[in-house]
Amino acid sequence: MTFPLNWRVALLGLLLTTSAAYAADSRPTSSPAAPSAHVITERPGHAGIASANFHATEAGHEVLAKGGNAFDAAIAVAATLSVVEPESSGIGGGFMAVLHRASDGREVFIDARETAPAAVNAKDYLNKDGTPNRDTALNGPLSAGIPGEAAGLAWLSTHYGKLPLKESLAPAVRIARDGFKPDGRLVNAISERAEDIRRWPASAAKYLPDGKPPVVGEVWRDPDQARTLELLGEHGFDGFYRGEVGKKLVDAVRAAGGNWTAKDLESYQVKERTPIVVNYRGYRVVTAPPASSGGVAVAEILNILSGYDLTKLDTVHRTHLVIEAMRRAFRDHNDYLGDPDFVKMPMDMLLSPYYAAGLRQTILMDKATPSSMLPVSAGTDPGMHTTHFSIIDKDGNIASITQTVNYTMGSTFVAAGTGVLLNDEMDDFALVPNKPNVYGLLGSDANAPAPGKRMLSSMTPSIVFGADRVGVIGSPGGSTIITQVLEGILAFIDGKDAAGIAGQKRFHHQYMPDRVDVESGTFDAATTEGLTRMGHTLKERSSWGFMNVVTWDLKNNKLDAASDPRRESGLGKVQ
Ligand code: GLY
Numbered sequence: 001m002t003f004p005l006n007w008r009v010a011l012l013g014l015l016l017t018t019s020a021a022y023a024a025d026s027r028p029t030s031s032p033a034a035p036s037a038h039v040i041t042e043r044p045g046h047a048g049i050a051s052a053n054f055h056a057t058e059a060g061h062e063v064l065a066k067g068g069n070a071f072d073a074a075i076a077v078a079a080t081l082s083v084v085e086p087e088s089s090g091i092g093g094g095f096m097a098v099l100h101r102a103s104d105g106r107e108v109f110i111d112a113r114e115t116a117p118a119a120v121n122a123k124d125y126l127n128k129d130g131t132p133n134r135d136t137a138l139n140g141p142l143s144a145g146i147p148g149e150a151a152g153l154a155w156l157s158t159h160y161g162k163l164p165l166k167e168s169l170a171p172a173v174r175i176a177r178d179g180f181k182p183d184g185r186l187v188n189a190i191s192e193r194a195e196d197i198r199r200w201p202a203s204a205a206k207y208l209p210d211g212k213p214p215v216v217g218e219v220w221r222d223p224d225q226a227r228t229l230e231l232l233g234e235h236g237f238d239g240f241y242r243g244e245v246g247k248k249l250v251d252a253v254r255a256a257g258g259n260w261t262a263k264d265l266e267s268y269q270v271k272e273r274t275p276i277v278v279n280y281r282g283y284r285v286v287t288a289p290p291a292s293s294g295g296v297a298v299a300e301i302l303n304i305l306s307g308y309d310l311t312k313l314d315t316v317h318r319t320h321l322v323i324e325a326m327r328r329a330f331r332d333h334n335d336y337l338g339d340p341d342f343v344k345m346p347m348d349m350l351l352s353p354y355y356a357a358g359l360r361q362t363i364l365m366d367k368a369t370p371s372s373m374l375p376v377s378a379g380t381d382p383g384m385h386t387t388h389f390s391i392i393d394k395d396g397n398i399a400s401i402t403q404t405v406n407y408t409m410g411s412t413f414v415a416a417g418t419g420v421l422l423n424d425e426m427d428d429f430a431l432v433p434n435k436p437n438v439y440g441l442l443g444s445d446a447n448a449p450a451p452g453k454r455m456l457s458s459m460t461p462s463i464v465f466g467a468d469r470v471g472v473i474g475s476p477g478g479s480t481i482i483t484q485v486l487e488g489i490l491a492f493i494d495g496k497d498a499a500g501i502a503g504q505k506r507f508h509h510q511y512m513p514d515r516v517d518v519e520s521g522t523f524d525a526a527t528t529e530g531l532t533r534m535g536h537t538l539k540e541r542s543s544w545g546f547m548n549v550v551t552w553d554l555k556n557n558k559l560d561a562a563s564d565p566r567r568e569s570g571l572g573k574v575q
Contacts, residue, residue, distance in 0.1 A: 112152025
């Protein structure tokens, strides 16, 4: 029997009302289970790294050559990105990682996300008339969460690495001290944010020497960050969160009107969490749990899609179903998700195949569901400027890591004497309930700021295990991270190689605004016409995340690494 659209929407309303009641009950819902394990007996014998920057990929291989494993290499890549690509991520920010350890198959999610300082005050993000203050949310010390990146790197080294932290950080220290030639992207990012950078003397001194950005191709040095990384290498957590660096960070933030304390830094904790695992068409997708919204959304979309045989459908219908699944998953993610240490979330429901089957019943095969017909949800947008890298080492250890300082050049605030550019991750909280953030979207209570709470992220580092192939996939791109990673996973399952996955054209729907953002060249004229006839509104979008993918063919133990051609091919390297 087929029901008309309004019946189906009523059904969805019922389903989601029931879900809301479930969400409000007091049962503990975040999974405290031990991380899962998935043993693979093959060993590649060589390593693959794909990152967004040549220096970072090389730094990772350098550390592998010194005897390090994928996790030591991840430290080298992450810290080098902090030096050469501060516009996207850095030690003043945070990361989220899905790891697979070859020796015992342990799969774990490392949450090195920033937290709100104890003195967080929602009023700081309001103008006198009660409207959101975009400036305090995005610029300067009030916009910065307590960084998690440095603690996360120390954690990786202590718990998963083979080399001392100092050795894994050595390439980044060297590059910061001896200098490197900035690329056009860094110089453009500095120019774009120059007005804000000028507001903070230490930021201007670093990024606008002589009043101007560094010059493309001319050696540029970052001695303060070199020293900070060195102290991190020598003293681990304490080298950043206590002592000289910790004091300078707190003093600089407070002198400029922020509210960090020494205790905020000293009490920062990395969290190990159980990754989300979803089975789809014989593949096992291991991805990010809250405080990322990404893995929940990817799992919900895959669960909805698993009720169809997409391979038997034409492009229009296949795309339509993917869009409708995205629409429904984003509706949910906006409503329910936040920091699992603070918010009870209906994870069992959101990840349930029965729940997905109910949502599937609300999808018509030939007609778009207007988002306005779905039960209203508040939205949240997780920011735009981030970076992802993927690593598989010769022993089969795997690191899938996405890291960020949030908006381009983060808060633009450098803490004097540290070289550390602070994030502006506070904007990833729903700072003002139901008021749009910088990206024009809304936020819900689950993601309201609170002392020590992690702000919701979209970062979706993922690993896909098949019977004879493994894929390490992730992307930057704000809320589009989730859909881009989803499309990467589907491309991998369809058999594409690393370059094919990274280069594949993309589309995105996030419930609100109710439109499909489409990369030029994604759909031919017939598909565009077919989707439009079904009621989808298509809009061309020019900016897409730079995806970095490593794949492992288990049949012949061959690795393949590819970076996103939208940015720069050739940054993936196997050796
Ligand atoms: N700040 C971007 C994210 O965490 O999703």
